[in-house]
Every structure is written in C-alpha cells, then in structure tokens.
Amino acid sequence: MxxxxxxxxxxxxxxxxxxxxxxxxxxxxxxxxxxxxxxxxxxxxxxxxxxxxxxxxxxxxxxxxxxxxxxxxxxxxxxxxxxxxxxxxxxxxxxxxxxxxxxxxxxxxxxxxxxxxxxxxxxITELKRAQQALEALNLSLQATLEGGLLGLGMALEARDLETSGHTLRVMRRSVHLGRALGLDEETLTGLKHGASLHDLGKLTIPDAVLLKPGRLTATEWAIMQRHVQNGYDIAARIPTLSPSALEVVRHHHERWDGTGYPDRREGADIPLLARIFAVCDVYDALTSERPYKRAWPHQRALDEVRAQGGRQFDPQIVDAFLSLDALQVDPAPHP
Incomplete structure (x- = not known):
C-alpha cells in the first residue's frame, strides 16, 4: 500500500x-x-x-x-x-x-x-452584534455632535441679529450643492459641520461693532474680520471636528480674485468646501432682511451671484448653484 x-x-x-x-x-x-x-x-x-x-x-x-x-x-x-x-x-x-x-x-x-x-x-454572531451596537452608538454620538454644533450656530444668530433660520438654511443648501458636485458623505459631513460653526468667531466681536447698524469704520472693519481667525482658533479645540470643517470656518470670506480675508487666498487655493459655502452664505444674506437692509428679491440675488462668478466666487460653483433647484431647499423659510 x-x-x-x-x-x-x-x-x-x-x-x-x-x-x-x-x-x-x-x-x-x-x-x-x-x-x-x-x-x-x-x-x-x-x-x-x-x-x-x-x-x-x-x-x-x-x-x-x-x-x-x-x-x-x-x-x-x-x-x-x-x-x-x-x-x-x-x-x-x-x-x-x-x-x-x-x-x-x-x-x-x-x-x-x-x-x-x-x-x-x-x-461570529456576538462579534457582529457588538459591532452593530458600536455603529449605533457612533451614529447617536454623531447626531449629538451635529445637533450641538447646529445649536451653537443658531444661538449665534440671536446675538448677531441674523434672520432666524440662516444657519440651517445655509447648511442645507451647502450640503445639497456639495452632493450635486459629487462630494462623498464624509466630505459632506465636514461641510455640514463647518457651515454650522461658520460664524463662531463672532462671539469674540464687541457688541458695538457686531451690532452697529451703519457702515463700519476701517478700524471696526478690521475688528470684524478677526472673527474668522478667532472662530478657527475656537473650533480647532473641538477634537472631533475635521480639518475640512475648520477650513470652512477660516476661509469662507476669501474671494476668488484674492481680495478676501483672512489670508487673501486666490482661486483654487481657497479650500473647496469654503468656496461652496461662500456662494450659499452670500445668497442667503442677500435674500434675508437685516437691521441695515431689506431682503433682496430672489432673482436679484441670483443675478448678483452670477455677476460675482470669477470675482468673489468660483465660477464653476456659481454655475452649479444656478442650475440646481437647491435654491428651494429651505427648511427654515424666511419670515
């Protein structure tokens, strides 16, 4: 054998x-x-x-x-x-x-x-059950974080005399626009968090400057511009906040032509999420009533956004914004 x-x-x-x-x-x-x-x-x-x-x-x-x-x-x-x-x-x-x-x-x-x-x-049943429990806990913690960030952003509206719902509207429009531009869910989360905290630094601006109804002096305007750096410094202390969210807080007032602040970045050197957010933020500001101005009609605001393509805004993002029905994504309508 x-x-x-x-x-x-x-x-x-x-x-x-x-x-x-x-x-x-x-x-x-x-x-x-x-x-x-x-x-x-x-x-x-x-x-x-x-x-x-x-x-x-x-x-x-x-x-x-x-x-x-x-x-x-x-x-x-x-x-x-x-x-x-x-x-x-x-x-x-x-x-x-x-x-x-x-x-x-x-x-x-x-x-x-x-x-x-x-x-x-x-x-591996017990292993999977533990994994699913951890995933559910992670989702719960993520929802708690997002709720806290959004709540903080909405609290800032009250001090800044912003129109009610500004933060929520701009966040939703930004995410809708970002999704249309092909961003993945992780990147969209960074955009959502950055949008919620975009004006966090205004907590550090004196009332005399922040709430002044008339035109700011050069000195006052310099103080106001500090809010993006101050907001970035505060937000950077939140350990779970992504770098992309921090970029929105710091760079949402940069301009495509390089004349914005705080770093005078130009063109594609401005982080993408900040470029996306800036278009949605300005549109909402134009169509909102503020203590120093009346709300612009929808079409006039669109015309202004279009005119600022290549100057204040990334022209490709402007084109995407104007082609979307994202303008109708308005969970907190203007009063």
Whole structure:
C-alpha cells in the first residue's frame, strides 16, 4: 500500500478530527446540498446532523445573502479561487439569525476529480452584534455632535441679529450643492459641520461693532474680520471636528480674485468646501432682511451671484448653484 494514502487507522483519526474539530465543518456537494456535518456545525444550525444531511445550504441562508453564497461556491468549484472567505447570515430552525465567517475550499478525493467542497464555519454572531451596537452608538454620538454644533450656530444668530433660520438654511443648501458636485458623505459631513460653526468667531466681536447698524469704520472693519481667525482658533479645540470643517470656518470670506480675508487666498487655493459655502452664505444674506437692509428679491440675488462668478466666487460653483433647484431647499423659510 502506498505510504501517502491513509490507512484504516488514519481514517479513524480523520473521522475523530472531523467530529472533534471545535469548529463547524460541512461537506457540501456541487449542487449545494449537505453531505456531512460535524456536531459543532449541527449545533450552530440548531439541528441534528442527520436532519441537516441532504438539505441545501441555500435553504438555511438568509435570503439577502444567497447571491453572495452562490457566487462564492461557484468560484471555488470553477477553480477561480482556491479558497473563498465569506461573512454571511444563516437562519436557524428556531428562526434566530446567526452570523458566520466561512472558509470554503475544494475537498480532494483519493481518486478522480473533486465533487464537493468543505466549509469551515465560525460563529461570529456576538462579534457582529457588538459591532452593530458600536455603529449605533457612533451614529447617536454623531447626531449629538451635529445637533450641538447646529445649536451653537443658531444661538449665534440671536446675538448677531441674523434672520432666524440662516444657519440651517445655509447648511442645507451647502450640503445639497456639495452632493450635486459629487462630494462623498464624509466630505459632506465636514461641510455640514463647518457651515454650522461658520460664524463662531463672532462671539469674540464687541457688541458695538457686531451690532452697529451703519457702515463700519476701517478700524471696526478690521475688528470684524478677526472673527474668522478667532472662530478657527475656537473650533480647532473641538477634537472631533475635521480639518475640512475648520477650513470652512477660516476661509469662507476669501474671494476668488484674492481680495478676501483672512489670508487673501486666490482661486483654487481657497479650500473647496469654503468656496461652496461662500456662494450659499452670500445668497442667503442677500435674500434675508437685516437691521441695515431689506431682503433682496430672489432673482436679484441670483443675478448678483452670477455677476460675482470669477470675482468673489468660483465660477464653476456659481454655475452649479444656478442650475440646481437647491435654491428651494429651505427648511427654515424666511419670515
């Protein structure tokens, strides 16, 4: 007998290994039906090994995961991959939903081509539940952060005598415009946070300057301009605030032609999110009534935004703004 073939004693040892592996082991034929399953695998499914024999693994699989399961089996059978690693859900006999991480590979035969695969099944249900709980907690914390930032921005409106709802309107329009420009969700979150805090630095501006109804003197205007640097310095102390959000706070008064403040940045050197926000902010300021001016009609404000393309604003962002129905995104309408 060739020494590389299992002896009867080896066969007994292999069977013991199969039975006592400490992990779920399942042999599945190329049609997807269970040929053999060890006690750990049967326990995972909440059935006996005899009851599971002959069942299709697809009948035990959560419906949404069936296409991925079929694809993984086909790739192993066709030899596209030597092993497929798959996280998927199964439905136990009692209806409980379980998560597994399975490793699937061909099961060689002593003679002839393989006609089955072996799947090693690890139960990761508790791990997935913990992961989902952490994700839910993260979403809750994110919502709390965003609510706090927006609340702070809206509180600033009261001191600055801004029209009610300015912060919320500009934030929503900015995000809508950013989405139309193809920004991903992480970048849009930075835009949202920066928009909420864009005038944070006005907390440091004296009332005599901030609330003055008439034209500011050169000295007063220099004091007013400090609000972007001061706002940036305050916002930078918020540990979870992204660099892109801080750029909105610092650079939303820069101008495309380089005559803005605080750093006199020019053109594309101005951070993209600040350029997006600036258009929405100015449009809302023009169409809002303030102590020193009446609200401009919608069309007059659009004409002004168009005229400032290439001067105050990025002309491509102006074009996108004017082409959007984002102007109608107005969760806090003007009174």
């Amino acid at each position: 060739p020494t590389d073939l299992p002896t009867d004693r080896d066969s007994v040892d292999y069977q013991l290994l199969f039975e006592c592996a400490g992990a779920g082991l399942v042999e599945i034929d190329f049609g997807g039906h269970i040929r053999r399953i060890n006690p750990d695998g049967a326990g995972f499914f909440g059935q006996t090994a005899d009851a599971l024999k002959g069942q299709s693994v697809l009948d035990l699989t959560y419906a949404e995961d069936i296409p991925r399961t079929t694809e993984a089996l086909e790739q192993v059978i066709r030899g596209v991959v030597s092993m497929a690693v798959l996280e998927k859900r199964y439905v136990r006999a009692d209806g409980e939903l379980l998560w597994s991480r399975s490793r699937v590979s061909l099961l060689p035969k002593r003679t002839g081509p393989a006609d089955s695969v072996v799947a090693v099944i690890a139960d």
